[in-house]
Amino acid sequence: MTASGTPTSTRKGTLRDVLTGFEKEGAALGHFNVADLVLLKAVVAAAAETKFPLLIGASEGEREFFGTRQLAAVVESLRQESDLPVFLNADHTHSLAKAMEAANAGFDSVGVDFSALPFDQNVARTKETVQAIKAVDSAILAEGEIGDIGTGSEIKETAQGGKLTTPEEARQFVEATGIDILAPAVGNMHGMLESMVQGKAKKHLNIERIAQIKQTASVFLTLHGGSGTDDEDFRKAIAAGINIIHINTELRVAWRESLGESLARDPNEVVPYKILRPVVDSVKQVVSSRLRLFHGEAVSPGAVASVA
Numbered sequence: 205m206t207a208s209g210t211p212t213s214t215r216k217g218t219l220r221d222v223l224t225g226f227e228k229e230g231a232a233l234g235h236f237n238v239a240d241l242v243l244l245k246a247v248v249a250a251a252a253e254t255k256f257p258l259l260i261g262a263s264e265g266e267r268e269f270f271g272t273r274q275l276a277a278v279v280e281s282l283r284q285e286s287d288l289p290v291f292l293n294a295d296h297t298h299s300l301a302k303a304m305e306a307a308n309a310g311f312d313s314v315g316v317d318f319s320a321l322p323f324d325q326n327v328a329r330t331k332e333t334v335q336a337i338k339a340v341d342s343a344i345l346a347e348g349e350i351g352d353i354g355t356g357s358e359i360k361e362t363a364q365g366g367k368l369t370t371p372e373e374a375r376q377f378v379e380a381t382g383i384d385i386l387a388p389a390v391g392n393m394h395g396m397l398e399s400m401v402q403g404k405a406k407k408h409l410n411i412e413r414i415a416q417i418k419q420t421a422s423v424f425l426t427l428h429g430g431s432g433t434d435d436e437d438f439r440k441a442i443a444a445g446i447n448i449i450h451i452n453t454e455l456r457v458a459w460r461e462s463l464g465e466s467l468a469r470d471p472n473e474v475v476p477y478k479i480l481r482p483v484v485d486s487v488k489q490v491v492s493s494r495l496r497l498f499h500g501e502a503v504s505p506g507a508v509a510s511v512a
């Protein structure tokens with residue numbers, strides 16, 4: 205047990221160690237959101253299949269549905285059983301109270317998100333929250349966000365976001381807040397357009413801006429809204445300094461479509477684990493495919509689109 209009373213994790217190495225190692229290898233850590241046990245089982249199965257460490261993410265809404273402490277307990281239980289290097293992030297946390305709740309529950313990192321506020325207020329609220337969660341456990345990594353990348357990992361009619369983070373504001377923000385990880389706006393956006401779900405269009409990133417921000421800010425960089433991004437852009441973004449890549453909408457699309465197919469297959473089937481097993485498999489395929497890409501392995505074209 206730590207001083208705060210949270211259970212000491214059984215995993216080997218810290219999240220910081222994994223990120224530092226990946227940076228040297230030219231790889232990025234995949235971050236996959238979960239809202240229920242089906243998604244969590246799929247993400248952990250992908251970690252077992254590929255042997256790659258990963259981050260399990262849950263936003264405030266996802267944590268509310270799963271239960272913050274319950275999610276931390278299930279992840280810890282899975283880690284104990286499998287010895288897999290899976291870590292847990294409190295994604296898009298918009299208040300000090302929610303950040304403390306996650307820190308006290310044993311999360312490895314907290315994504316502090318006051319990016320909707322003006323820059324000065326974002327700095328002040330982020331700094332206050334970083335100090336509070338580090339007081340719970342100094343090993344918890346704190347992420348801060350600047351810029352506009354839209355909200356909600358959903359299917360959208362029009363693109364959101366737009367204003368890119370500048371290297372200078374990235375430097376100021378990192379220095380003023382003490383964050384370990386910065387989430388910039390570099391052409392990424394939350395959610396996917398229908399054309400992206402169909403595989404007809406891809407998101408593109410501003411690789412030059414990523415490299416400039418990496419140089420001035422000198423912290424780990426995380427890319428939100430990775431779903432639907434061009435594979436080649438991912439490779440270049442990792443080479444330019446991206447350390448963590450968030451994928452959520454692609455998982456949700458695979459979850460929804462495979463659940464619909466599974467239910468339609470036999471209208472008389474009422475056994476939950478028979479209905480849900482193919483859903484776990486479909487989501488796992490998306491996660492495994494993304495993990496392989498983030499580690500520079502060749503991925504067959506359309507591996508994600510085919511299950512989405």
Ligand SMILES: [Zn+2]
Binds near residue numbers: 296394428429450
């Ligand atoms: Zn996000």
